[in-house]
Amino acid sequence: MTNAYQIILAKKILKVCLFCIDIWHDLPFAFLLTLNICCKFLFPVSSSCTMVSNISLFPAKPSKDEQAANVDMEAIMENISIILYTLTVVLGITGNSVVIWVAGFKLKPKVTNVWLVNLAIADLIFCFTRVFSLIKKLFYDHWPFGVFLCKFNGFFKYANMFCSVFLLAVISLDRMLCIWHPIFMRRHHKMWTARVVAVCVWIAATVFSSPYFMYRQVYPGKKNLTKCSLEVKEKTEEDNTAKHALYSIRFVCGFLLPFMVILVCYILAGVGIRRTRFSRKSRSLRVLVSLVIAFFVCWAPYHSLLLVKMVDNKNPVLKVWQPLASGMAYFSSCVNPLLYFCMGLEVRGRFRQSLIGIYRRALANVEEQMSTERSMDESITSRYSSAVAPRRSLDVAKI
Structure with a gap:
């Protein structure tokens, strides 16, 4: 089981490396490849709708109804x-x-x-x-x-x-x-x-x-x-x-x-x-x-x-x-x-x-x-206190 997951991870890493090489050597083709991978990555469909390859960067489980072109x-x-x-x-x-x-x-x-x-x-x-x-x-x-x-x-x-x-x-x-x-x-x-x-x-x-x-x-x-x-x-x-x-x-x-x-x-x-x-x-x-x-x-x-x-x-x-x-x-x-x-x-x-x-x-x-x-x-509070203090003193003096 461990070897199987190592193989899956190795395929994903290899896919990324090949993708980077394509970008470096052929920018127009890389753009189409990027578009294809993004479409397959975000919107997985049946195998009959793929453009370039049957291997996706992150394999997704097929939908239960398995209808053609049905987004999972x-x-x-x-x-x-x-x-x-x-x-x-x-x-x-x-x-x-x-x-x-x-x-x-x-x-x-x-x-x-x-x-x-x-x-x-x-x-x-x-x-x-x-x-x-x-x-x-x-x-x-x-x-x-x-x-x-x-x-x-x-x-x-x-x-x-x-x-x-x-x-x-x-x-x-x-x-x-x-x-x-x-x-x-x-x-x-x-x-x-x-x-x-x-x-x-x-x-x-x-x-x-x-x-x-x-x-x-x-x-x-x-x-x-x-x-x-x-x-x-x-x-x-x-x-x-x-x-x-x-x-x-x-x-x-x-x-x-x-x-x-x-x-x-x-x-x-x-x-x-x-x-x-x-x-x-x-x-x-x-x-x-x-x-x-x-x-x-x-x-x-x-x-x-x-x-x-x-x-x-x-x-x-x-x-x-x-x-x-x-x-x-x-x-x-x-x-x-x-x-x-x-x-x-x-x-x-x-x-x-x-x-x-x-x-x-x-x-x-x-x-x-x-x-x-x-x-x-603080300044507003101090101004308020200074304004109230004289009034209080006058009230006390009147008393």
Whole structure:
């Protein structure tokens, strides 16, 4: 069985090498070959519809009805998920490493940088572990890495989810408090406080993710393929109480409650900005809101299908759309560096900017904007206090 998978992988590598050689020697033919491979990769059809060869870069299972020219939706979603997995590994490792380097070592130590560095660390660890999931996808969900890596991979998958959403909630709460209670935050907005909160977030994420390390198991599947999945032993086959409890905790604590906290905090922050007459569009505010929107857009389909799975785990919708939903959820780990990159990139001289310089400008803008809003709130609060104080003294004198 192992030799068979090695042969499959060797064929895929050989296909890529031949494809690169064709590009180098014959660009017109390479364009047609690229178009053919993309069509076969994204829209698998019957063997009678192929243009160049019967070997595809990522072989897909034929559709059940086996009608000519009938697109296999399940294979399409599987192939798109492989693309998303690959982008997650490549872009996520590169982008999050640069964010950690810039925010952690190139910028001055500030509270906002503590949040961003911890968020990037969680995403970086997650992207490294997605290498195993990518190999699993290429081998048709066969898991050759053993029990420990199966548990470890599942643990970090959900640890990243909980840690990221908790940190986004902390960032939104911190921003709201800085706008509404600037004097209080000026006194308590310290580096050691941010580090303690970050440690608490990691501990909470570890606690919520520990059941997935305990219950993740390797077991034999169909066609002698080894599977790695969540296996909760119940008293009867119909009893899914423990598994439904894990699904409910994941949905409520990992999606619903943090979303409500973030939504309320940013609404209050927006009202506070208008109250202080700071109505100018904030570039950093747009980026922070974009981080939240991107996270929930990527994870919302995953959690929606989770609810479907709780009701009916044999629903055909799961088989078609769950690979795509998982790929979108994984892709969220490399969205944050892309947003930082877009924010730090300037139109003028964009071809002469270094990658580190772009990220340094973006992350510095976030902290600078938050400091500006905090100082404006403090000045307005102090003016209000100075205006109220004489009135109070006059009232006391009259008494």
